[in-house]
Amino acid sequence: MTLASLDRPRGGSVSAARSRRRRIALQKWGPAYVLVLPAMVLILAMMVYPLVQTVVFSFSTVQLPLLTPVFAGLKIFAAVAADPDTLPIALRTLGWIAGTVVIRFVLGFVGALLFNARVRGTVWLRVLVIIPWTLPSVVAANLWRWMLQGDIGVVDQTLRAVGLGALATDWLGDPTFALWAVMLTYSWQGFPFVMLLLLAGLQGIGQDQYEAAALDGARWYQTFRHITLPSLRGLIAIALVLEVVSSINSFDTIMIMTGGGPANATLTFGINIYRTGFSLFDFGKASALSVLLFVAALVVFVVHGTLSRRVARAHGEQSL
Amino acid sequence: MTAVSLPAARSPRSRRRSRAARRAPVYVLVYAGALLLAAFSFLPVLWAISTAFTKTENLYSTPPQWVPSPVTFEHFSAVLGNPQILRGLLNTVVISVATTVVAIVVGLLGAYGFSRYRFPGRNTLLVSVLFTQLFPRVVVIVPFFITLRHLNLMNTRQGLVLVYLMAVFPIAIFLMKGFFDNIPREIEEAAIMDGASLPRMLLQVVIPMCRPALVAVAMYSFILAWNEFLFALVFTQGADLRPLSVALGFYIDQNGIQWGELMAASLLMSLPAVVVFIAAQRLLIRGLSEGAVKG
Secondary structure, three states: OHHHHHOOOOOOOHHHHHHHHHHHHHHHHHHHHHHHHHHHHHHHHHHHHHHHHHHHHHOEEEEOOOOEEEEOOOHHHHHHHHOOOHHHHHHHHHHHHHHHHHHHHHHHHHHHHHHHOOOOOOHHHHHHHHHHHHOOHHHHHHHHHHHOOOOOOHHHHHHHHOOOHHHOOOOOOOOOOHHHHHHHHHHHHHHHHHHHHHHHHHHOOOHHHHHHHHHOOOOHHHHHHHHHHHHHHHHHHHHHHHHHHHHHHOOHHHHHHOOOOOOOOOOOHHHHHHHHHHOOOOHHHHHHHHHHHHHHHHHHHHHHHHHHHHHHHHOOOOOO | OOOOOOOOOOOHHHHHHHHHHHHHHHHHHHHHHHHHHHHHHHHHHHHHHHHHOEOHHHOOOOOOOOOOOOEOOHHHHHHHOOHHHHHHHHHHHHHHHHHHHHHHHHHHHHHHHHHHOOOOOHHHHHHHHHHHHHOOHHHHHHHHHHHHHHOOOOOOHHHHHHHHHHHHHHHHHHHHHHHHHOOOOHHHHHHHHOOOOHHHHHHHHHHHHOHHHHHHHHHHHHHHHHHOOHHHHHHOOOOOOOOHHHHHHOOOEOOEOOHHHHHHHHHHHHHHHHHHHHHHHHHHHHHHHHHHHHO
């Protein structure tokens, strides 16, 4: 606006100049606005509006059936904070995120290193490893639910067949094992993505670096520490962030395998939002929980952004 | 430094052979590791396949029967004769195709606009497109539910397509924008010189040029919509509108869960995604990691 007013034409009426300028602007940018209009509408209708509504709801008691919000101040958040279930759910969710990210990352990294060695006859093995990632999450969850069934599942049957029948149990029905079982399933399905990501990175590292290191008599762990890891740093950061996000997002596997049970052993934050909103129909509380989880996710992003910038600066590189 | 210091005069060939011999244990180790990983990944899939072809009365045997004898197709025929499954399949196909088509249109137009024009508000809009990707999916179910209720789109296929579009269109825009940014504008300028209108140029010049990006976006959108479970569960009720994912998520009848049928249906549902992913592995990974770098 200020820039435009600087080059105001000297003579002639101001409004005529302005309307001419508007006409030119329309000619120049009109098509652009038409092109991005659908995206704009989507953002307004499905992001701005829902966001505002949810924040409003989180400060309201919501009356069914029309979802009428009645302002209630911080009452909902206070209720969430006072709920004795909140802390265990939050801690369990953190454990879930840490566990799945670590398992996925370790398996993915190991897989990437193995398949990067290009040993003859491992190409078809790589295809087999990737297949779980391509399955719909519903299918993966049902498959493991079937395998882990008490007594009739293949895991228990195998244990019994090799004389370890004493270990057989109802893996998903037992609060001690249920969370681990779901984590295993989730990681089984997700680690090939990390593997492919890191494998692409490994294949991009120049072979000459390794040759130079070999000439200098470097051991494998030295090469790994000083060539492989630094070259992968950016991709590792990306993989970790993507995995944390996907871990926060995870719903399908838990919902289908245990639905949050047994005895809340697999009740994570996401499942709790679903349960609160769509089983208990408490939309005020569900909104408040959504706002909290979103803020937490935002904190992860901001912290990661700051950290990676600091790391990059320390290494004198551009941030990602 | 090299040849002189080597002990005796060894032929290059024997030197190479000795290095190979030294590395043989490493190869064996790598191969064993890869084999182990592949077993971990693929044995469960194999079990699903085996279950789908095993007669129900043989499913619970000790030790487990990995090779079905006799092989049966009863589960597949039961699934293909199950009206609920067929209904779910139809819903899934309709929703996936609609999501794909709309995502391509929105993505193509938006990407072209963002790539070729520097209009006021462009950066704000681009950032908000990216911003939508920040929302964890479980966080948006309540907001989307409220919105769909207000738009009167709860429990409709259109509503579900709208929701999937939100998941897909930012990726579509960024993938195609990256593509446009890398192709020179000369051809389009020539077309404009020749008097082509914007819609005509999009159809006859731009679309043929960006076919690889279009294919990537189409595959991504189709598979996402095909596999999606959470939104489908929340935003549709009743067997009539439910997609296949929800039908399989709660596949149970009065006799309990029919695992043979469930695995047969699961195999059928997995086919499109497995085929597309294996065919397009590289393409998708590149798109995902580039998107992440730019984000």
